[in-house]
Amino acid sequence: MQTDLLKTVVIVGGGTAGWMTAAALATTMKGRYDIRLVESDEIGIVGVGEATIPMIQLFNKIVGIDEAEFIKATQGSFKLGIEFVNWGRVGDRYMHGFGKIGQDLWTVRFDQYWQKMRALGRAQPLEQYCITRMASRQNKFLPPQPQLPNSPLGDIAYAYHFDASLYARFLRGLAESRGVRRFEGRIDSVSQRPTDGHVDAVVLAGGQRVEGDLFIDCSGFRGLLIEQALQTGYEDWTHWLPCDRALAVPCESAPTLTPYTRSTAHRAGWQWRIPLQHRTGNGHVYCSQFTTDDEAAAALLANLDGKPLADPRPIRFTTGMRRQAWNKNVVAIGLASGFMEPLESTSIHLIQSSIQRLIDYFPDRGFNPVDVAEYNRQSRFEYERIRDFIILHYKLNQRDDSPFWKACAEMPIPDSLAHKIELFRTHGRMVRIDNELFTEFSWLQVFEGQNLVPERYHPLVDLQPEDAIAEYLEGVREVIAKCVEVMPDHQAYIDKHCRAS
Numbered sequence: 001m002q003t004d005l006l007k008t009v010v011i012v013g014g015g016t017a018g019w020m021t022a023a024a025l026a027t028t029m030k031g032r033y034d035i036r037l038v039e040s041d042e043i044g045i046v047g048v049g050e051a052t053i054p055m056i057q058l059f060n061k062i063v064g065i066d067e068a069e070f071i072k073a074t075q076g077s078f079k080l081g082i083e084f085v086n087w088g089r090v091g092d093r094y095m096h097g098f099g100k101i102g103q104d105l106w107t108v109r110f111d112q113y114w115q116k117m118r119a120l121g122r123a124q125p126l127e128q129y130c131i132t133r134m135a136s137r138q139n140k141f142l143p144p145q146p147q148l149p150n151s152p153l154g155d156i157a158y159a160y161h162f163d164a165s166l167y168a169r170f171l172r173g174l175a176e177s178r179g180v181r182r183f184e185g186r187i188d189s190v191s192q193r194p195t196d197g198h199v200d201a202v203v204l205a206g207g208q209r210v211e212g213d214l215f216i217d218c219s220g221f222r223g224l225l226i227e228q229a230l231q232t233g234y235e236d237w238t239h240w241l242p243c244d245r246a247l248a249v250p251c252e253s254a255p256t257l258t259p260y261t262r263s264t265a266h267r268a269g270w271q272w273r274i275p276l277q278h279r280t281g282n283g284h285v286y287c288s289q290f291t292t293d294d295e296a297a298a299a300l301l302a303n304l305d306g307k308p309l310a311d312p313r314p315i316r317f318t319t320g321m322r323r324q325a326w327n328k329n330v331v332a333i334g335l336a337s338g339f340m341e342p343l344e345s346t347s348i349h350l351i352q353s354s355i356q357r358l359i360d361y362f363p364d365r366g367f368n369p370v371d372v373a374e375y376n377r378q379s380r381f382e383y384e385r386i387r388d389f390i391i392l393h394y395k396l397n398q399r400d401d402s403p404f405w406k407a408c409a410e411m412p413i414p415d416s417l418a419h420k421i422e423l424f425r426t427h428g429r430m431v432r433i434d435n436e437l438f439t440e441f442s443w444l445q446v447f448e449g450q451n452l453v454p455e456r457y458h459p460l461v462d463l464q465p466e467d468a469i470a471e472y473l474e475g476v477r478e479v480i481a482k483c484v485e486v487m488p489d490h491q492a493y494i495d496k497h498c499r500a501s
């Protein structure tokens with residue numbers, strides 16, 4: 001085991017992963033390490049990845065980013081959830097809102113009472129019991145109001161949409177101002193120690209060596225260090241997540257700035273719509289086994305808010321994860337560590353949680369195999385739990401209009417997911433293991449949104465009189481409706497607090 005004190009950290013890549021890592025390490029490590037970042041303008045960044053989930057607020061807080069300044073700098077908007085169109089059946093539409101559904105009152109969770117009353121025709125649609133879903137429907141936005149701790153207004157979960165290139169630029173400014181040294185140039189080769197295969201330097205096209213003790217591979221899909229140099233291996237999940245291509249295209253903004261991402265299922269994939277202040281980001285994620293690039297482009301261009309601002313840009317990928325995110329003295333973060341399609345906007349969150357884990361297990365003298373194993377165990381757990389949630393959307397479709405959707409409905413799924421579906425199918429039960437990312441509220445919304453109705457509800461629900469349950473549900477619904485009424489329009493909120501110039 002190497003025993004010298006770790007002094008130099010080299011981050012390879014300056015996309016979202018590279019600059020988020022640089023900003024976080026520079027902030028938390030307070031000058032103790034020499035942090036270097038190598039990127040190539042010639043190669044550029046993947047340039048997509050513009051929708052997030054609420055945990056990003058914590059990242060921004062840790063690195064000291066002011067929200068209004070950040071939204072202005074990245075032409076951003078607020079996000080309260082994702083609208084799924086055509087996912088269960090063609091014509092279906094549901095919102096997966098952030099945060100809570102309902103309000104617990106008795107022993108059993110809110111949704112169990114709702115299931116009973118829905119069956120009796122005495123409940124409103126589930127979305128009426130969720131503030132972020134109702135606010136999304138009306139294009140309203142307000143951050144949580146801490147002075148109202150007992151109101152739904154005190155508990156609004158939200159995230160952001162932003163321009164990925166502007167976010168990387170913003171973080172770069174921040175990281176460089178905190179001492180990160182940037183090296184520009186294409187890395188031509190990776191130098192490894194003959195003794196143990198650890199990386200000791202990356203060598204740029206002009207011959208310059210950038211040396212380090214710990215290397216963070218943020219080089220994107222190519223995995224320059226983790227795969228090309230260390231040949232760590234990749235676990236392919238195409239049999240569960242079959243989409244393998246995307247076309248991305250920005251277009252003119254729609255007149256209304258919606259506070260949610262939209263995901264519209266097409267015949268062999270789905271299209272994202274991400275509203276920003278200066279444009280709308282769009283992309284079609286599709287499966288090349290079931291459609292052609294031309295058909296995919298036509299479907300994408302037929303579903304834009306306004307005039308396209310560029311030609312569709314193709315991106316190819318293989319869903320899955322690196323067998324080890326940390327191998328020898330290389331930690332892969334971002335696309336270098338794996339990729340699940342952006343259906344639930346989880347990639348940037350995975351970058352954030354990898355950075356947090358790296359900080360938790362940061363090496364001092366050498367690389368302790370126990371720490372490395374634990375880091376890798378946690379990464380795998382996180383990836384697999386998110387993977388199951390994303391597969392759920394595909395598996396739970398009832399579309400019979402295309403071979404792609406039929407194949408998805410029939411495909412075998414991981415046992416861990418089959419278990420969750422079975423728990424819900426019988427009694428509407430849900431389980432969240434070891435603080436996994438998606439809560440019961442998220443699972444409930446997809447189950448319900450994609451038409452899985454449980455056979456039974458919890459037996460204790462019958463202990464409450466029906467009228468009392470009806471009154472309870474109505475009370476929750478009314479409070480939420482009143483709260484949404486007082487929330488400002490999303491566009492008006494942005495104009496007042498964070499309009500980009």
Ligand code: FAD
Pocket residue numbers: 012013014015016017018038039040041043044045046047048049050051052164185186187188218219220221222224246248283315317333334335336342345346347348349351
């Ligand atoms: P990249 O952006 O590819 O950066 C790689 C860096 O490595 C670049 O700076 C490049 O110059 C450098 N590099 C590579 N090779 C060399 C070399 N030889 N020499 C020098 N430098 C080199 N995530 C979300 O959270 N939400 C979303 O909505 C979302 N949508 C997505 C849609 C699609 C179609 C795809 C593919 C991804 C999406 N993601 C999304 C994921 C998100 O885009 C990425 O997680 C994020 O951009 C991080 O990318 P990265 O920094 O790992 O890689």
